Amino acid sequence: MKDNTNILTIMTWVILLSLASILLNDIREFDFNQFKEFQSWAKFADKNESWFTSKNAIQWSYYVISAGLFIWRGYLIYGFSYFLSILKEIENGDYFSNNNIKYFKKIGNIFIWYTISVLVLRFLLASIGKSSFNFFNELKAEFTFLIPAGLAFYILAEIFKQAKKTQEENDLTI
């Protein structure tokens, strides 16, 4: 079991580092200079023009939402890091611990909130006008598998809760 745990830990680290490096590369490629343009616009903008309808404000919103997508991707990577905590508990022999139940719930939460938030942000991006948004196409996108995966983790947390109760009962049967 320890060997399997070690292999799984190594695989999780590889996935985590790959995801983190892809995210960092995407952030590096993202043009943050756009925010500087907004700063200069803020200095010279026509104060009579409505803020919400001005072109620069819309453009700035687009970049803020794009940056928001990075934050959510970081949050997803943080969610993946809980796998390491679960593997650590398993390595220590605490299969049905309270911590594992908590971690499974957290992973479920993060997966579901990531998918919902990315869907909302993509919808906002489309409404700003820089991309197209089709709800059913978005649902078909590969990242939405995280919703059933998140639900599966909730179910796992419930199973582990019951298993913990059964184990406790078994331990107290003399």
Added chain:
Amino acid sequence: MPIIVNLDRILAERKMKSKELAEIIGITTANLSILKSGKAKAVRFSTLEAICKALDCQPADILEYVED
């Protein structure tokens, strides 16, 4: 719990130590302590049989029902 375990009394009557009983019936002293303190959730028939055999008593001598 309304089930009382009278092992301490029977042990005292038989002048037997907990450690000795644990060795005879083949359970750890920690588990015997759980049983004596009433923290146990269940008792296996095999354990009950071994206790009765070792202490020469009936299950009713060890277990008692007291209404809450």
